[in-house]
Amino acid sequence: MAHQHRDYEALMRRHGFRVTPQRQLILDAICEGEGHSTPEQIYERVHAKAPAVNRATVYRTLDFLHELRLVFAADLGGGSMVYEIAGDKPHHHLVCQSCGKVEEIPHQTVKGLFARIGREQGFTVKTDHLALFGLCRDCRGEDPGS
Amino acid sequence: MAHQHRDYEALMRRHGFRVTPQRQLILDAICEGEGHSTPEQIYERVHAKAPAVNRATVYRTLDFLHELRLVFAADLGGGSMVYEIAGDKPHHHLVCQSCGKVEEIPHQTVKGLFARIGREQGFTVKTDHLALFGLCRDCRGEDPGS
DNA sequence: CTACATGCAAAGAGTTTGCATCCGC
């Protein structure tokens, strides 16, 4: 299926897990998303190709892929977690509370903070997708009271 | 009821809202928590004093108090939001994924990042309680594969 | 052939909503 990332099949097998069609379909669906996908979106993409696949399998597989570090998981506050294919450098998100727009923060910007926390508090930050909420360039200034 | 924070009654009335016994009880319960409380914990504290108060009222009131900025809300990943009385300087949290311990990050540590994001990306961060997940001093080094 | 993975259906947690009643102002 030519995923852009490295040999996920070998990774699964090396850890003693099986490579099933469902796992491949779900991984494909995450890649198709080009960005963040909710479990429901992933389920729908998979379901379009393979109607027999169950929601529970999607949830179980997303946990599984996240544990194998094949996907990133983030809570962008939309009610569901969102998942994204791993492999590129980590990046983080700014979520506008007014218009809902999501923009990225380069890891470079955040790196210093994580390092400082490691140094000063002895805590290793493992958040792979940080989400910060606030007002984007277009919406700030429009939101007086709230 | 001598809350440590400023005149919440006037604030509510100024915005055209009513000061009800439920709202006072819920505010009290948040203060008693001394830290983060889930809606359920708050409900239980209120319910002990006033069994007639309903869960729905707790949820509605927490939203209400958050909108008035009388309480902070944070998602520490425990399944429920957590609420804390506002008024002190903002602070943020490190949540250990191994032992569950929660420690604080001084706002000072995070401030630089928020400022940088405002400067470089034109985005005003409004996250009042940031939560970062990872491994605390005691747990790092213990967690090889995962 | 055996243990891991899946499908199904049901349960579970946390939260929200419609509507009649209540009560603060």
Added chain:
DNA sequence: GCGGATGCAAACTCTTTGCATGTAG
């Protein structure tokens, strides 16, 4: 007394779980 606030119960969303069946290795 008017309109916001509450209680109640039901619904709703997202996710998890038990168990029988299926299948990868």
